[in-house]
Amino acid sequence: MSNKVIHAIYNDDDILMDAVKKTRAAHHHIEEVFTPFPVHGLDKAMGLAPTRLAICAFIYGCIGISFGTWMMNYIMIQDWPQDIGGKPSFSYIENMPAFVPIMFEETVFFAAHLMVITFYMRSRLWPFKEAENPDVRTTDDHFLMEVAVHNNEKELVSFFENTGAVEVKVIDKH
Amino acid sequence: MYTFSSKLKTFSLVLMVVGLLGIGYGFLSAPKNSQDVEALLAADSHGEHHGAAAATEEHAQAVETPAAEAPATTAVSQDTAKVEVAKEITAEETAVKDTAVAAAAVEPAQAVAEAQVATSEHNVDAHAEHEEHVNHVLHQLQNKPWSALYVACIFFMLVSLGVLAFYAIQQVAQSGWSPVLFRVMQGITAYLPVGSVIFFIILVLSGLHFNHLFVWLGEGVTTVGHENYDKIIANKSGYLNFPFWIIRAAIFLVGWNLYRYFSRKNCLAQDEATDDSYYKKNFKMSAGFLVFFIVTESIMSWDWIMSIDPHWFSTLFGWYVFASFIVSAVTTICLVSLYLKSRGYLEHVNTSHIHDLAKFMFGFSVFWTYLWFSQFMLIWYADIPEEVTYFVTRIQVYNLPFFGAVVMNFVFPLLILINTDFKRISWVLIMAGTVILLGHYIDFFNMIMPGTVGDQWFIGVPEISSVLFFFGLFIYVVFTALTKAPLLPKRNPFIEESKHFHY
Numbered sequence: 156m157s158n159k160v161i162h163a164i165y166n167d168d169d170i171l172m173d174a175v176k177k178t179r180a181a182h183h184h185i186e187e188v189f190t191p192f193p194v195h196g197l198d199k200a201m202g203l204a205p206t207r208l209a210i211c212a213f214i215y216g217c218i219g220i221s222f223g224t225w226m227m228n229y230i231m232i233q234d235w236p237q238d239i240g241g242k243p244s245f246s247y248i249e250n251m252p253a254f255v256p257i258m259f260e261e262t263v264f265f266a267a268h269l270m271v272i273t274f275y276m277r278s279r280l281w282p283f284k285e286a287e288n289p290d291v292r293t294t295d296d297h298f299l300m301e302v303a304v305h306n307n308e309k310e311l312v313s314f315f316e317n318t319g320a321v322e323v324k325v326i327d328k329h
Numbered sequence: 330m331y332t333f334s335s336k337l338k339t340f341s342l343v344l345m346v347v348g349l350l351g352i353g354y355g356f357l358s359a360p361k362n363s364q365d366v367e368a369l370l371a372a373d374s375h376g377e378h379h380g381a382a383a384a385t386e387e388h389a390q391a392v393e394t395p396a397a398e399a400p401a402t403t404a405v406s407q408d409t410a411k412v413e414v415a416k417e418i419t420a421e422e423t424a425v426k427d428t429a430v431a432a433a434a435v436e437p438a439q440a441v442a443e444a445q446v447a448t449s450e451h452n453v454d455a456h457a458e459h460e461e462h463v464n465h466v467l468h469q470l471q472n473k474p475w476s477a478l479y480v481a482c483i484f485f486m487l488v489s490l491g492v493l494a495f496y497a498i499q500q501v502a503q504s505g506w507s508p509v510l511f512r513v514m515q516g517i518t519a520y521l522p523v524g525s526v527i528f529f530i531i532l533v534l535s536g537l538h539f540n541h542l543f544v545w546l547g548e549g550v551t552t553v554g555h556e557n558y559d560k561i562i563a564n565k566s567g568y569l570n571f572p573f574w575i576i577r578a579a580i581f582l583v584g585w586n587l588y589r590y591f592s593r594k595n596c597l598a599q600d601e602a603t604d605d606s607y608y609k610k611n612f613k614m615s616a617g618f619l620v621f622f623i624v625t626e627s628i629m630s631w632d633w634i635m636s637i638d639p640h641w642f643s644t645l646f647g648w649y650v651f652a653s654f655i656v657s658a659v660t661t662i663c664l665v666s667l668y669l670k671s672r673g674y675l676e677h678v679n680t681s682h683i684h685d686l687a688k689f690m691f692g693f694s695v696f697w698t699y700l701w702f703s704q705f706m707l708i709w710y711a712d713i714p715e716e717v718t719y720f721v722t723r724i725q726v727y728n729l730p731f732f733g734a735v736v737m738n739f740v741f742p743l744l745i746l747i748n749t750d751f752k753r754i755s756w757v758l759i760m761a762g763t764v765i766l767l768g769h770y771i772d773f774f775n776m777i778m779p780g781t782v783g784d785q786w787f788i789g790v791p792e793i794s795s796v797l798f799f800f801g802l803f804i805y806v807v808f809t810a811l812t813k814a815p816l817l818p819k820r821n822p823f824i825e826e827s828k829h830f831h832y
Binding site: 213241252253255 | 709710747
């Protein structure tokens, strides 16, 4: 069985949004939507689950502050508690204000960088990755919705022609 | 139009009556003269002079106070009073060089040796020393009801001022989300004139020597040769003198109130206008007010809060005070809006508006912490005696309120308000808002009390009653003002955008 998909191409984000809502209402499964810029509310219209990236960032931040605390405690208090300019190095809490800038920066550093790396991994982005856009115009001024075909090619084509698409193509996907 | 619910009105009146009774009780129960203090001290002394540990602790405190401040600050118990003066000369050098911990370890041994020398040498002066100590405690205890009143009064007034500043910022920024909340903000700022008058009266009474809140207002402080002469304060008397100080206060209060009055007037006139001229007038006036505000806010914080400790100074203090009351102000807007919304009066306010306020609560809480820590850490790190006494007193005598404020104003809101979903849930915001408001009351308590009542502090009847009284007055004035105008501005250029705001 061939793996056919419809590529419905639009040239306006408002029309695209309407088309997405109609497609969802008609219970056609949207495989993917390609847009040149973020379309506000598109994820909601498509019914995509909210991202959990912020939760990841919070956890990474917790790891960061733990790392900062552990590092300063080990170096400054446990390993070699020198008297440096009269700063009390008897226990961590006594000298804590001096460590706060480091703890803060470690928190931000871990939260930011690990979250970005998580984002790259989850969205499969890396240098030399082969671009996946099905139509070069989608990076400039066209919007493309990809919908799978299940032996209902004619019906789908006429459906998408009615949603204001400037072009409807049936593509054989391998 | 909003109608003031009779239940809330009764509630606010009850708060005021209970508060007034408590304030009166506070003034009546304050000691009148040194005999009363003698009796109090005698009752306390049993527990006070138990062992070397207590003496050591008090000693460490006295040593860390620089010589110039010593007569004015930190209570010293009767028996150890003389020992300390003698020790100060020898111990000061070591104590300043070493850390407090190191010094504390050495002291018990020294204390015994020197106590013997000191008692024999100085028992002639012991009586005079004792007199001075009793007098010191008397002043602190007499300050207690005044300070309680002062803290609550300035706190509620500054919350109202913070709302005014936030409102002016929203006008100037031409924000599209907040116009539906403008009338709520104007309602809250209606407390400003009332609060200003009461506050100004307290300032005048301080100037007329009804209390000892401001040391530099004391008699003979600037007179050379007088027993109260204080060179440091005398050098600052070009700025810290009663006429200049009270005139500044009058200018600030009048300036803020004028902006509030005309801004509200123009806003109401804009409802009936046919063009946007009143809106433009308000825009320009708000921009002017913000310039005036930031200058006067800074000076206000030196005059009304920092001058409580006239030997101490900090450059970012004005911002720190600002951060403290702006976060309380945004929290108050949020709580009042949630209340009005729950009664069905704010049709166009949705969870997105509340979410925005919650983000401001979160952001300003972190901003406050940033300034709190910057002030504390810089002084702690450099450890310059004339600056560090401020925090030594607070950490040793106000340990729980000092660090408790950081937990309430930073840790709690940080963990609660970081979650997007929580920022839309009313009960979460009411809980977080209550903690933030209480935390910032304690913050003001920490700023003012150590300089006025020192180690005699307690959150008892006078403190709680003062808060209740001003809270009741605040509710009464604010909700009365809310009944005076429709809760939705009609012809604000951004009102349509604001009604449909969603995030």
